[in-house]
Amino acid sequence: MNKLLFFAHLKDEAGAETLSIDVSGKTIAELKTIVSEQHGLTKIDSVMTAINEEFAEDDDIIQQGDTIAFIPPVSGG
Amino acid sequence: MNKLLFFAHLKDEAGAETLSIDVSGKTIAELKTIVSEQHGLTKIDSVMTAINEEFAEDDDIIQQGDTIAFIPPVSGG
Amino acid sequence: MNERYSRQTLFPAIGEEGQKKIRKKHVLIIGAGALGSGNAEVMTRAGIGKLTIVDRDYVEESNLQRQQLYTEEDVFEKMPKAAVAEKRLRAINSETDIAAVITDATPDRLEELVQTVDLIIDSTDNFETRMAINDISQKYQIPWIYGACVGSYGMSLTIIPGMTPCLHCLLKKIPIQGMTCDTGGIIAPAVQMVIAHQTAEALKILVEDWDAIRTTFTSFDLWGNQYTNIKIAKAKDDGCLSCGEARTYPFLQNENLMKTTVLCGRDTVQVRPPAKQQLDLARLSEQMQASGYQIKGNPYLISVEMKPQRIVVFNDGRALIHGTKDLSQAKAIYNRLLG
Amino acid sequence: MNERYSRQTLFPAIGEEGQKKIRKKHVLIIGAGALGSGNAEVMTRAGIGKLTIVDRDYVEESNLQRQQLYTEEDVFEKMPKAAVAEKRLRAINSETDIAAVITDATPDRLEELVQTVDLIIDSTDNFETRMAINDISQKYQIPWIYGACVGSYGMSLTIIPGMTPCLHCLLKKIPIQGMTCDTGGIIAPAVQMVIAHQTAEALKILVEDWDAIRTTFTSFDLWGNQYTNIKIAKAKDDGCLSCGEARTYPFLQNENLMKTTVLCGRDTVQVRPPAKQQLDLARLSEQMQASGYQIKGNPYLISVEMKPQRIVVFNDGRALIHGTKDLSQAKAIYNRLLG
Numbered sequence: 001m002n003k004l005l006f007f008a009h010l011k012d013e014a015g016a017e018t019l020s021i022d023v024s025g026k027t028i029a030e031l032k033t034i035v036s037e038q039h040g041l042t043k044i045d046s047v048m049t050a051i052n053e054e055f056a057e058d059d060d061i062i063q064q065g066d067t068i069a070f071i072p073p074v075s076g077g
Numbered sequence: 078m079n080k081l082l083f084f085a086h087l088k089d090e091a092g093a094e095t096l097s098i099d100v101s102g103k104t105i106a107e108l109k110t111i112v113s114e115q116h117g118l119t120k121i122d123s124v125m126t127a128i129n130e131e132f133a134e135d136d137d138i139i140q141q142g143d144t145i146a147f148i149p150p151v152s153g154g
Numbered sequence: 155m156n157e158r159y160s161r162q163t164l165f166p167a168i169g170e171e172g173q174k175k176i177r178k179k180h181v182l183i184i185g186a187g188a189l190g191s192g193n194a195e196v197m198t199r200a201g202i203g204k205l206t207i208v209d210r211d212y213v214e215e216s217n218l219q220r221q222q223l224y225t226e227e228d229v230f231e232k233m234p235k236a237a238v239a240e241k242r243l244r245a246i247n248s249e250t251d252i253a254a255v256i257t258d259a260t261p262d263r264l265e266e267l268v269q270t271v272d273l274i275i276d277s278t279d280n281f282e283t284r285m286a287i288n289d290i291s292q293k294y295q296i297p298w299i300y301g302a303c304v305g306s307y308g309m310s311l312t313i314i315p316g317m318t319p320c321l322h323c324l325l326k327k328i329p330i331q332g333m334t335c336d337t338g339g340i341i342a343p344a345v346q347m348v349i350a351h352q353t354a355e356a357l358k359i360l361v362e363d364w365d366a367i368r369t370t371f372t373s374f375d376l377w378g379n380q381y382t383n384i385k386i387a388k389a390k391d392d393g394c395l396s397c398g399e400a401r402t403y404p405f406l407q408n409e410n411l412m413k414t415t416v417l418c419g420r421d422t423v424q425v426r427p428p429a430k431q432q433l434d435l436a437r438l439s440e441q442m443q444a445s446g447y448q449i450k451g452n453p454y455l456i457s458v459e460m461k462p463q464r465i466v467v468f469n470d471g472r473a474l475i476h477g478t479k480d481l482s483q484a485k486a487i488y489n490r491l492l493g
Numbered sequence: 494m495n496e497r498y499s500r501q502t503l504f505p506a507i508g509e510e511g512q513k514k515i516r517k518k519h520v521l522i523i524g525a526g527a528l529g530s531g532n533a534e535v536m537t538r539a540g541i542g543k544l545t546i547v548d549r550d551y552v553e554e555s556n557l558q559r560q561q562l563y564t565e566e567d568v569f570e571k572m573p574k575a576a577v578a579e580k581r582l583r584a585i586n587s588e589t590d591i592a593a594v595i596t597d598a599t600p601d602r603l604e605e606l607v608q609t610v611d612l613i614i615d616s617t618d619n620f621e622t623r624m625a626i627n628d629i630s631q632k633y634q635i636p637w638i639y640g641a642c643v644g645s646y647g648m649s650l651t652i653i654p655g656m657t658p659c660l661h662c663l664l665k666k667i668p669i670q671g672m673t674c675d676t677g678g679i680i681a682p683a684v685q686m687v688i689a690h691q692t693a694e695a696l697k698i699l700v701e702d703w704d705a706i707r708t709t710f711t712s713f714d715l716w717g718n719q720y721t722n723i724k725i726a727k728a729k730d731d732g733c734l735s736c737g738e739a740r741t742y743p744f745l746q747n748e749n750l751m752k753t754t755v756l757c758g759r760d761t762v763q764v765r766p767p768a769k770q771q772l773d774l775a776r777l778s779e780q781m782q783a784s785g786y787q788i789k790g791n792p793y794l795i796s797v798e799m800k801p802q803r804i805v806v807f808n809d810g811r812a813l814i815h816g817t818k819d820l821s822q823a824k825a826i827y828n829r830l831l832g
Contacts, residue, residue, distance in 0.1 A: 005721075007646070007712060007714060007719060007721070008643075008644065008646035008712075008714055008717075009644070009646075009677065011714075011717060017717065017719070042773065042776060043668075046664070046666070046668035048663065048664075048710070048723070050721075050723040050724075053721065053722065053723055053724060054723065054724045054727065055663065055710070055723050055724060055725045055727060055728040057728075069721060069723070071648075071710070071712050071721070071723065072668075073620075073641070073648065073664060073668050074641045074642065074643045074646065074647075074648065074673075074832070075618060075619050075620050075623070075641055075643075075668070075673060075828070075832040076618055076641055076642050076643040076673050076677075076679055076832075077524055077526055077527060077528040077529070077615070077616050077617055077618045077640065077641050077642065077687075082382075084307065084373060084375060084380060084382070085304075085305065085307035085373075085375055085378075086305070086307075086338065088375075088378060094378065094380070119434065119437060120329075120434075123325070123327070123329035125324065125325075125371070125384070127382075127384040130382065130383065130384055130385060131384065131385045131388065132324065132371070132384050132385060132386045132388060132389040134389075146382060146384070148309075148371070148373050148382070148384065149329075150281075150302070150309065150325060150329050151302045151303065151304045151307065151308075151309065151334075151493070152279060152280050152281050152284075152302055152304075152329070152334060152489070152493040153188075153279055153302055153303050153304040153334050153335040153338075153340055153493075154185055154187055154188060154189040154190070154276070154277050154278055154279045154301065154302050154303065154348075157554045157555050158554050158555060158557060158558065159555075159558055160555045160785075161555055161558055161559065161675070161678050161679045162558050162678060162679075162680060163678070164675075164676070164677065164678030164679075164784050164785070165644050165645065165677070165678030165679065165680050166644075166678070167645070167716050168678070168680070192685070195561060196681045196682065196685065199557060199558050199559060199561075199681055200558060200680075200681060201558070215496045215497050216496050216497060216498075216499045216500055218497060218538060218585065218586065219497065219498055219500055219501050219538050219539060219540070220500065220538060222534060222538075222561065225584040225585050226584065226585070226586070226587060227584065245564040245565065245566065246557065246564050246565065247557065247565070248565060305504050305505075306504065306506070306693065335500050335503075336500075336503075337503070338503065338504070339500050339501060339502070339503030339504030339505070339507070340500045340501075340503075340504065341501060341504050341507070341539075341693070341696060342535045342538055342539060342692060343535065343688075343689045343690070343692040343693035343696065344689070344693075346531070346535065346685050346686075346688050346689035346692065347685075347686065347689035347690075347693075349682075349685050350682045350683070350685035350686035350689055350715065351682070351686075351715070353681060353682040353685065354645065354680070354682035354683075354686075354715035354716065357680060357682065358716065363716075366716055366717070366718075368718050370718070376689065376690070376693035377506050377693065377697065377702075377705055378705070379705070379707050379709070379722070381720055381722070383718070383720070445503050446499075446503070
């Protein structure tokens, strides 16, 4: 299993702060498609992702047990 | 093994932010004596402790693999 | 939509309903130093109905580095902090009823001050006052938010009577000989970080969003890049004398307060902590010297130059403050030095 | 010991040596809104040698809830933010050389402004300016600190040329249609929290304590009690066009900038983003309505009332700002609405 962690407004869009889902073997890009289509997350394209608190690229592959965080950059100031 | 985590000035007193040491089976009170005598931590008596990010009392017993944090309350404002 | 608070009501967890609640509430801030001035400014800008701010000090030069309501002119005029705070806060928001009280926040004064209060924000610099606030909070069922900082390190805790443990559950007794801003220094970012936590919790309490309340003890070190949240639910102690079943509110009782007396015929105040202590004078002396103070001492006492005062600290925690007859000033100096 | 900074020099990581360094440094703050006013106040109180603050806006009523240098009088007088900031900062610290620049921080202006600067603190409200700052930072080897917030959520990142990845390494391209303070609201504690992180990092850079620099991307949600640090070292991209081996500084180039034109004979400005975008108008419209704006629309455009202006947004990201001829105002409105 994997744990997904949603920050800020993504939490509201996903309806939960965390989600348990098995996505091991998939890439971050594939996971983005899944959460966008199945969990209603929008603008997921420009959201930063981290695997186990380390910055992740779209082609990084998720391992069993990994926690993936979705962190949307914002522009307000 | 156990991991000790020192906050604020305790870090300077211990000479490191973290310390690996086997103290499983001991109580927090016993650990306080150890770090006070062997690692030069003073005023350890009024320092708050947490086991795995949960508040711990002096008579709580440390398990194998636990992380113990030492958090000194301060009064400045 | 009132344009003034439009960005705050746009935030869904506050909204128009939350703003109406904020407008009806009364917040008491104890202390108008670094935390107090910052907390007061955020609360005033947020449109709190009434704000009471209490402080016994006047503005000093060394405050300007981190105490955000004050200017050079206030130092020059030796203005009381509460009075300057009141003036600036009024210029910021004329819709908020601001009351400044220039006094020492003793338990007796606190009991009078909290009578119409919905929330107490701790911005004091000593544990004696905090423990009194903690007892008052339980006695009158008023939430309070602990905040403190020294160096680049700080912490915050939200205490809701009947819902969370209290500070007495966690600390058991008043920590002694802690670091203070006068010995370990303080940087403004640590102050801002505590203010961020305290005021976020304050807004949650004011709009009554109980599910959002932080139930952990937060501490951080901005220079050391540390941040941790400790779960504290299980620290709730039924035998706690402040919030337990057989509560006595010990920190409101006279025998547990610091005693101050002007020594007859001398420009000196004696300060005596409520319980005998066993200070490590050698270590204290080392710390003070590292902080740049001139120290003389022997195994029984140390003498610290803090011009225009001189402080003599005995190993049982008692101290003589030479160069003043002002009881609350003497207590303030004692707290700044010994925490 | 200079009494004024005594609590800061007592902090061992700064000390007297650090204070001397701070006194010699020049900090540039881009933006004098919520982050800018707070960052400027901390830097000024800390005794920075020179501070330049740049902003194109004037003080509006809706700013007062979180922008800490401004008062009701400044709203009444419609004063430029940079001018008010300068006056207040001078009253706070006459030892700091304060320069206020009332201008739009375009790449050209930025190149002029950074010439004697040791550090740039980002306090802007849009990614276009941030990406230009990021390129400038790499071009002239000047550290900068990204900070941003919306709602109760915020983030900070320290970028040191030659040491850390840059913002372009992390974001790849400018995020579009993000939440802004005009759509998602903002609470002051989130602002304070970002300021705490930015100013702590600023002090580390100013005293040249490179080992203490935060090497993670920090983000937090104060209402949701979230806080995380993401390690970013491996994000450093040798092919990055801003900091890589074959760098071109794309965000300083004219074709990558937002274009603004006054429409001939009309009280209207057209704003065109550098690259065509595919906006989700239905969703945008929903978001704006939830934020209390009056919206009309069809599949090709939406029209938003923001009195006294009216904004028409097309699905390719182009917009018409009716009710103004001021290019930088039009750009500001566009950024506030679309991020």
